[in-house]
Amino acid sequence: MNRRPFLKLVSALTLAGTLTATAASADTIRIGAVAPKTGGLAGGATVTQWPSIYLWVDQVNAAGGLTVDGEQMMIELIEYDDQTNPGETIKAVQRLATQDEAHFIIAPYGTGLNLAAAPLFDRYGYPQIAVSAITDQQPELSDKFPNMFFTLGTTTALAADLVGVLTDMREAGDLGNRVAMVNVADAFGIELATAAKPLFLEAGFELVYETSYPLGTQDLSPVIKGAAAAEPDAFVAWSYPPDTFGLTEQAMIEDIDVQAFYTAVATPFPSYGGRFGAAADGVLGAGGVNPDSPAFQEYAKAHMELTGAAPDYWASATTYASLEILAQSIEAVGLDREAVSDHLRETTFETVLGPIAFDENNSNPAFWTVGQWQDGVFVGVASRDRDGTAPVILKDGWK
Amino acid sequence: MDILITGILLGGTYALIAIGLNLQYGVARIMNLANGEILVAGGYLAFIAYVSLQLSPLLTIFLVAPLAFALNWLIYRVMLQPLVNRAKTRGQLETDSILATFGMSFIGVGLMLGFFGGDYFSYSFMAVPLQLLGSTYGANRVIAFCMAVLICGALYLWLNRSRAGLSIRAIATAPASARLVGIDVKRLSALAFALGGAVTAVGGALISTYLTLDASTGVVFTLKALIIVIMGGVGDVRGTIVAALLLGIVETAVASLLDPGLTLAAAYILFLGILLFRPQGLFGKTTT
Numbered sequence: 001m002n003r004r005p006f007l008k009l010v011s012a013l014t015l016a017g018t019l020t021a022t023a024a025s026a027d028t029i030r031i032g033a034v035a036p037k038t039g040g041l042a043g044g045a046t047v048t049q050w051p052s053i054y055l056w057v058d059q060v061n062a063a064g065g066l067t068v069d070g071e072q073m074m075i076e077l078i079e080y081d082d083q084t085n086p087g088e089t090i091k092a093v094q095r096l097a098t099q100d101e102a103h104f105i106i107a108p109y110g111t112g113l114n115l116a117a118a119p120l121f122d123r124y125g126y127p128q129i130a131v132s133a134i135t136d137q138q139p140e141l142s143d144k145f146p147n148m149f150f151t152l153g154t155t156t157a158l159a160a161d162l163v164g165v166l167t168d169m170r171e172a173g174d175l176g177n178r179v180a181m182v183n184v185a186d187a188f189g190i191e192l193a194t195a196a197k198p199l200f201l202e203a204g205f206e207l208v209y210e211t212s213y214p215l216g217t218q219d220l221s222p223v224i225k226g227a228a229a230a231e232p233d234a235f236v237a238w239s240y241p242p243d244t245f246g247l248t249e250q251a252m253i254e255d256i257d258v259q260a261f262y263t264a265v266a267t268p269f270p271s272y273g274g275r276f277g278a279a280a281d282g283v284l285g286a287g288g289v290n291p292d293s294p295a296f297q298e299y300a301k302a303h304m305e306l307t308g309a310a311p312d313y314w315a316s317a318t319t320y321a322s323l324e325i326l327a328q329s330i331e332a333v334g335l336d337r338e339a340v341s342d343h344l345r346e347t348t349f350e351t352v353l354g355p356i357a358f359d360e361n362n363s364n365p366a367f368w369t370v371g372q373w374q375d376g377v378f379v380g381v382a383s384r385d386r387d388g389t390a391p392v393i394l395k396d397g398w399k
Numbered sequence: 400m401d402i403l404i405t406g407i408l409l410g411g412t413y414a415l416i417a418i419g420l421n422l423q424y425g426v427a428r429i430m431n432l433a434n435g436e437i438l439v440a441g442g443y444l445a446f447i448a449y450v451s452l453q454l455s456p457l458l459t460i461f462l463v464a465p466l467a468f469a470l471n472w473l474i475y476r477v478m479l480q481p482l483v484n485r486a487k488t489r490g491q492l493e494t495d496s497i498l499a500t501f502g503m504s505f506i507g508v509g510l511m512l513g514f515f516g517g518d519y520f521s522y523s524f525m526a527v528p529l530q531l532l533g534s535t536y537g538a539n540r541v542i543a544f545c546m547a548v549l550i551c552g553a554l555y556l557w558l559n560r561s562r563a564g565l566s567i568r569a570i571a572t573a574p575a576s577a578r579l580v581g582i583d584v585k586r587l588s589a590l591a592f593a594l595g596g597a598v599t600a601v602g603g604a605l606i607s608t609y610l611t612l613d614a615s616t617g618v619v620f621t622l623k624a625l626i627i628v629i630m631g632g633v634g635d636v637r638g639t640i641v642a643a644l645l646l647g648i649v650e651t652a653v654a655s656l657l658d659p660g661l662t663l664a665a666a667y668i669l670f671l672g673i674l675l676f677r678p679q680g681l682f683g684k685t686t687t
Binding site (some may be wrong): 027036037038039040042045046049084182185211212213214216217218219220221222223225226239241245246249250252253254266269271275276277309312 | 401402405408409412508516517518519521522523526527528535536537538589609610611613614615616620622623647650654655658659660662663
């Protein structure tokens, strides 16, 4: 028996993931989505991106669809796995635009993948409301791609607000001057470390330990031991999900004695709090939300009910807000993509995060920057123009 | 001293990752690129057992091992045996098996995504400090290391003391001649492949106590295992263990003394050096 064709078929099917080519029908709005389901960023996208998309589609369709020119239209979701590969993201966007004739395409996941897809969104005239794309290049990018929008903030804001939080703690007499800073040797980590270093020095902090480690490092104990040996008062890591977990666990084991402990991406994931429990108390991280706001609580509840998992305390709600913005624009001006982009520039939208309006650089100027685990919840402790900022607490051991 | 112990502990992790592939490649001649997926699957089982049943990963491995053994035996019989039968040369078998297992790795990722979702699975098990000669180490890493020593030791003894082990070594050295002296190459190859899979899955269960995995991280482990097996020499348990320890110590020394950013570079320089001066691997026999 010749098994080869069968094997090829099965691999091809798996590769294709959930490719669902669909016939065009007139009375549905075709919304394309491309984000990792496999590859390096799959873990993050599975927590942050996909559940909010499913939730939004489910809610819109349960309510009878969107009202376009007085007519109710249901949403049809066409989704692709880009395998965390920019080449695949580009192919998928192209396919969505040309083959599937999607009316709108949800922005991809991750800074790199959003940047890779931006020229195609631009060429086919799709608005790209990027969420997990944090960069300082927003003015240049929105200049080059006028329909690209940013919601989650900039690199410098993220770094500057952390420096601000630590400075406030120092002024209050709670924190010394010595900072250990490490970063993952990847675009995100390098950009943040580069932005943070001068800010720390300007604020009068002393960087007593500085290093980077490769993505996917399996033993981070040399990093934590090196940092601990420098006797810092604060530990800051511009880290990605697997190393955020790894660094925290090593810090627990080493019992590193700091008054402030910061890890970046994945710190606001519910699984972080779930894994470290009480030891997570006082850990600072990138992002944040106002967990007490009724809008967030309602969203979190619906998220839990539909997907069986809690949203993260940062980009999940922003992803959902970006879809609310898209829906409101479609209902206001219809399926004309150029008109939707113009509407995005001009309007203030009511979202789960509160009001969002884009500035002259297509950027949302109101976002969360620093959060902290306090009693099992990750609360926002620093933001740009967001309500509900909680006071910072000191990191008190690793019990 | 601290560097040495940390390095040896990391080496234990690497040995867990690579020793199963060594058996599969050395004896069954299957360069199994789905090795990492089997490892991640083992980790998944440990995670689920721990989260839903509070079952210690140290007990789960007794469930993981027979399951993985059966699964790998099945994979070998159904999928790889036909390739072995029709291969005229060893080179052809390697090419075929690489392609087949590469495809299998995608199926593995797809299945795990379907069953478990793409979320990170991480849990805290024995993440407590352990004092050793004045420094602290994660108890979970120390336990995994002890298990690695046990597994590697048992494999070594079995291969060198038992009759089946002798036959397996004979196949590893000279597959064609082994048949002439009455060794059931087919049966033992399947056995070695299944055993390799079981060891890998158990390694995954142990590793999941301190590393954060998700459905698509398998390839990272496959690559590491490949490097270690090739460095150590194909078909020799000792070579894999020495190579794993060497890699662990070098990476830790570079991370502690120079810069953690240089660990990858150091690992590949070591790999290159060994390939240049001992292309057959540390303990490999020169091919005839």
